[in-house]
Amino acid sequence: MTDPGPAAEPARSYHxxxxxxxxxxTWEIPCYFFTGGLAGASAGxxxxxxxxxxxxxxxxxxxxxxxxxxxxxxxxxxDLGRPARFLNMLRxxxxxxxxxxxxxxxxxxxxxxxxxxxxxxxxxLARPAALARPAAALLGLPxxxxxxxxxANTAVPVWHESRGLLPFVFGAGAALSAxxxxxxxxxxxxxxxxxxxxLLGAACELGAKELxxxxxxxxxxxxxxxxxxxxxxxxxxxxxxGAAVLATRGASSRAAAVAGGxxxxxxxxxxxxxxxxAGFGSASDPRYVVGAQRERIAxxxxxxxxxxxxxxxxxxxxxxxxxxxx
Amino acid sequence: xxxxxxxxxxxxxDQAKPRMGFFTDTSVCIGCxxxxxxxxxxxxxxxxxxxxxxxxxxxxxxxGANSWRHVAFIEQRKPVDADGDGSLSQVAARASLxxxxxxxxxxxGDGIRWLMASDVCKHCTEAACLEVCPTGxxxxxxxxxxxxxxxxxxxxxxxxxxxxxGVLDQRQDDGRVxxxxxxxxxxxxxxxxxxxxxxxxxxxxxxxxxxxxEGAEHRLAQLQHAGQREARLYLADDDDGVGGASxxxxxxxxxxxxxxxxxxVDSRRELGSIWAATAAAALxxxxxxxxxxxxxxx
Numbered sequence: 001m002t003d004p005g006p007a008a009e010p011a012r013s014y015h016x017x018x019x020x021x022x023x024x025x026t027w028e029i030p031c032y033f034f035t036g037g038l039a040g041a042s043a044g045x046x047x048x049x050x051x052x053x054x055x056x057x058x059x060x061x062x063x064x065x066x067x068x069x070x071x072x073x074x075x076x077x078x079d080l081g082r083p084a085r086f087l088n089m090l091r092x093x094x095x096x097x098x099x100x101x102x103x104x105x106x107x108x109x110x111x112x113x114x115x116x117x118x119x120x121x122x123x124x125l126a127r128p129a130a131l132a133r134p135a136a137a138l139l140g141l142p143x144x145x146x147x148x149x150x151x152a153n154t155a156v157p158v159w160h161e162s163r164g165l166l167p168f169v170f171g172a173g174a175a176l177s178a179x180x181x182x183x184x185x186x187x188x189x190x191x192x193x194x195x196x197x198x199l200l201g202a203a204c205e206l207g208a209k210e211l212x213x214x215x216x217x218x219x220x221x222x223x224x225x226x227x228x229x230x231x232x233x234x235x236x237x238x239x240x241x242g243a244a245v246l247a248t249r250g251a252s253s254r255a256a257a258v259a260g261g262x263x264x265x266x267x268x269x270x271x272x273x274x275x276x277x278a279g280f281g282s283a284s285d286p287r288y289v290v291g292a293q294r295e296r297i298a299x300x301x302x303x304x305x306x307x308x309x310x311x312x313x314x315x316x317x318x319x320x321x322x323x324x325x326x
Numbered sequence: 327x328x329x330x331x332x333x334x335x336x337x338x339x340d341q342a343k344p345r346m347g348f349f350t351d352t353s354v355c356i357g358c359x360x361x362x363x364x365x366x367x368x369x370x371x372x373x374x375x376x377x378x379x380x381x382x383x384x385x386x387x388x389x390g391a392n393s394w395r396h397v398a399f400i401e402q403r404k405p406v407d408a409d410g411d412g413s414l415s416q417v418a419a420r421a422s423l424x425x426x427x428x429x430x431x432x433x434x435g436d437g438i439r440w441l442m443a444s445d446v447c448k449h450c451t452e453a454a455c456l457e458v459c460p461t462g463x464x465x466x467x468x469x470x471x472x473x474x475x476x477x478x479x480x481x482x483x484x485x486x487x488x489x490x491x492g493v494l495d496q497r498q499d500d501g502r503v504x505x506x507x508x509x510x511x512x513x514x515x516x517x518x519x520x521x522x523x524x525x526x527x528x529x530x531x532x533x534x535x536x537x538x539x540e541g542a543e544h545r546l547a548q549l550q551h552a553g554q555r556e557a558r559l560y561l562a563d564d565d566d567g568v569g570g571a572s573x574x575x576x577x578x579x580x581x582x583x584x585x586x587x588x589x590x591v592d593s594r595r596e597l598g599s600i601w602a603a604t605a606a607a608a609l610x611x612x613x614x615x616x617x618x619x620x621x622x623x624x
Contacts, residue, residue, distance in 0.1 A: 014398060014585030015381040017388055020492040024483040041611060048619035081481015081501025088461040088480045095601075096594055099484050100460035141608035149604040153458060153593045155490040160593055163600045167607035175614050197618035204614070283487060290582045293589035304589040305566040306581050308558040310547035 011294060013286040020155045022283045025276075028079040032072055033147050033272035036106065037174030038181060039068025040140030041197075043113055045178050047137035049193055056190040057182060059120070064181040065136065066117045069110040076106075098150040102143075109143050112136035144174030151279060157219050157292050158282035159275075165212040169275070172208050176201030177268040180242070184261025188251050195250050195257075198264055202243040205271060206236065219288055222281030223274065231274035238267030328564050329535055331451050333466035345470030346513060347572030348522065348530055349538040350444055351545060352584075353557065355529040357383060357442035361395040364524035368509065369394065372497070382440075388585070389445055391497035394506040395521050398584050400441040443577065443584050444530060446521070447472070447493045447506035448561055451569030452592040455485035455494055455505075470535070471508040471572055479503055490568065490590035508572070535572055545576060554578065560586065567591030 013019070023029075046061035077086040090107065094100040112132040119129030148170040152163035159166065179198025183191050209232075213220045222228050242263030249256035282288050297304045335342030365371065374392035379385050382399035389396045449471045456464040456472050463478035464485060474494075481501035485494045494505045509519035517523075522532035531538060542559055549557035560581055561574040567590050581588045 012580060012582045014400065014583060015379070015384070017381075017585050018492060019582070019585060019587050020490060021390075021486045021495055023487040024496040041615065044612065044615040045619065048615055052619060079483075081483065081496050081503075082479070085461075085478075085480035088463070088478060089482070091478070092460075092462045094457075094460065094462075096457040096597065097460045097484070098600075098604075099458065099482060103460060141612050142604070144611055145604045145607040148607070149600045150484075152600050152603075153597055154484075154487040155454065155492075155590075155593060156487050160596070163596060164603050167600075167604040168610065171607040171611040171614075175611055175618075179618070192622055193619045196621060197615065200614055200618055279487070286582070286585075289587060293587055294582075296589055302567070302589050304581075305563075305568070306558045306560045306577065306588065307563060308546075308550070308555070310543050310550055312543045312547050314547060314551075 011287050011290040013290060017286065018284050019286045019289040020283050022280050023154075023156070024081075026079055028075040030273040030276040031269070032075040032079075033170065033276065034173075034177060034269045035068045035071040035075065036147055037068075037144045037170060037268070037272075038177040039065050039072055039113065040109065040143035041174040041178030041201075042068060042181060043109065043136040043140040044138075045182060045194065045197060047133050050133070052193070054190060054193065057186050057194060060185045061178065061182045061194070062113070062116055062120065064178065064185070065113050065140070069106075069113040072106055073110060098146055098153050102146040102150060105139055105143050105146060109136055109139035112139060145171045151275070154279075155289070156279045156283045157288045158216060158222050158278045161219050161292065162212045162216055165208060165215065166275070169205065169208045169212055169271075172201050172204035173268050173271055174201070176205050176239070176264055180261045180264035180268065182261075183246060183250065184258050184265070186257075188254060188257050191257065192251070195246055198246060198261070199243055202239050202264060202267075205268065206239055209235075209271060209275075219282070219292060220278075221288070222278040222285075226277070226281055228274045228278035228281055231270045231277060235267045235270035235274055238263045238270060242267055327536060327539060329451075329470070329570075331453075331466055331470055331569075334468070334470040337466075338468045341468050343468045343470075343513075345535045345572060346508065346533065347449065347471075347535040347538055347574070348446060348508070348519070348532055349542050349574060349576070350446070351529050351531065351542070351576045352441065352443035353529075353545075353549060353554070353576055353578055354527045355397070355442040355444055356527055357397055357399055357440075358526060359386075359397050360524040360526060361444050361521035361530055362386060362393070362397060364520040365395045365506075368512070368520035369507070371504075389447070389491075389493050389505075390495040391500075391504040394446065394504075396445045398441070398443045398445060400443075400579070400583055402439045402441065402579075441578055441583070443575070444521070444525075445584070445586070446573050447508070448491055448568070448574070449506075449508055449572035450561075450592065451564070451571060452594065453568070454488040454490060454592045454594060457592070457594045458484045458488045460484060467510055467513075469508070469510075469513055471510065471513075473507045473510050474503055474505060476502060476504075488593065490587055490592070539574070542574065542576060549576075567595070 042061045042065035050058040089103040112135040115132035145167040148167040151159040182194035213223045242260045246260035329345045384399045453472045463475045479502040494503045518532045522530045561571040564570045
């Protein structure tokens with residue numbers, strides 16, 4: 001660490017206590033970030049492969065989308081404090097709540113993917129399924145990125161202050177996850193589009209996350225400490241190794257494709273988990289919360305929420321507190 | 327002074343009541359914790375034994391699901407010269423006695439200042455908790471306050487990190503979030519909230535927000551006039567990051583000393599840009615998918 005210099009006084013706090021609360025979300029939520037992206041981008045990959053006549057890849061990508069779309073609501077409901085009340089999520093539609101918007105997107109995308117699967121297995125409902133294919137693919141796009149809006153729209157500095165880049169990190173992660181899953185289960189000669197998607201996603205994920213962490217500056221410290229840092233290292237190593245395996249041997253060897261897919265999938269999940277964990281480190285340390293706000297005040301962008309100058313000229317003693325009224 | 331919120335009074339029509347709130351004047355708080363006890367009793371809040379913290383007389387620690395009032399205790403080694411008495415050498419002697427000799431007897435004149443403040447949900451004009459709540463469990467009452475409907479909350483936990491003051495929390499073994507209701511039930515019977523009624527020094531004042539703000543300005547002027555240059559009003563203005571709040575405070579030091587954020591902002595103010603980035607990223611993902619699927623030979 002470099003010396004911050006005399007200008008940067010350490011932020012004051014109340015006995016070192018956090019100013020904001022850490023999230024109460026548990027392991028289901030980072031897993032959902034992964035499965036939601038997997039479901040969303042896999043549907044797009046499946047639909048486009050189908051249009052290109054690559055049935056082998058399309059079938060497997062639809063299966064991956066179905067797995068993601070099935071696991072996602074289970075994970076989310078299991079994280080609720082009152083799982084039996086999960087239907088309250090669809091009690092209203094609120095654009096001010098990314099969680100509300102996301103619940104509707106997930107419900108619609110999941111239902112569309114379910115229809116596609118039902119038609120594939122039973123041959124029934126052909127016309128609704130024909131509509132459901134593009135619907136699942138299109139809804140999969142916001143499904144992959146809204147989770148970034150969800151965490152960015154909080155008071156947690158490391159999430160809120162990276163609000164411009166976080167959706168791109170999550171979008172790249174979704175492409176990576178879908179590509180990795182499809183590569184792992186598809187014979188290499190049919191998997192070229194999935195390999196391209198996985199490699200493109202890997203490059204964007206690594207680049208966007210690195211850029212995001214750098215732009216955060218001091219607020220990005222939680223990414224360089226504790227579990228978020230460890231998970232970040234795991235993510236980078238897995239993604240780099242997986243991409244290398246896939247780029248060199250992925251087209252010729254089924255085993256290499258499986259290994260590359262597993263590595264990339266693990267990397268994508270670790271990257272989501274790293275973002276999740278960084279939020280806890282950011283919320284629990286008052287330095288980040290108070291420091292960022294003090295900087296805004298020092299820069300003259302805002303006067304802050306406290307004011308020493310009274311808006312009346314002279315005190316009226318009878319309105320003062322009885323303890324000190326003269 | 328603009329007291330309106332998005333849903334109040336507009337959505338209530340004739341049913342709207344005046345916007346009610348708390349003015350907590352920490353300069354007369356004596357740290358008796360009667361507010362904490364009265365709140366727990368009236369609202370039947372479960373016990374929350376956290377152990378001995380060593381944070382002065384504060385073993386409640388913070389606001390949360392089981393603490394809707396929290397009295398903060400801050401011990402500061404700085405001369406209290408509100409009245410201007412004591413020469414510089416006397417002040418320096420007191421300070422060295424306290425710092426060099428470790429003599430801190432908590433008697434007046436020892437150079438120790440003790441700040442006490444009763445914290446509570448702010449019932450913000452722009453309430454992030456209410457805006458992010460996906461079920462509508464959090465709502466704006468006819469008094470302009472913010473309340474959780476316990477029969478609707480499904481414990482999704484979104485409001486917990488959304489609140490810029492760290493007020494809301496999930497209750498263990500219950501799963502739902504809980505916070506101050508500004509005694510919504512008592513207000514309906516035209517009673518004042520339990521904490522305000524219990525406060526023996528009138529540090530917690532309850533009333534119509536407009537009147538409270540007017541009184542607070544006079545109290546601030548009085549303290550500034552008496553030489554308390556650090557006295558300040560917190561969340562008393564419409565133009566701060568949460569549009570002011572129903573519960574506002576008179577503090578004797580910077581907000582962060584009391585565990586309060588100096589510049590809290592409702593994250594919804596950035597939601598437009600957040601949705602724009604999210605949509606742009608979704609389109610970029612679409613472009614990536616098309617490029618991957620259509621690029622190459624097959």
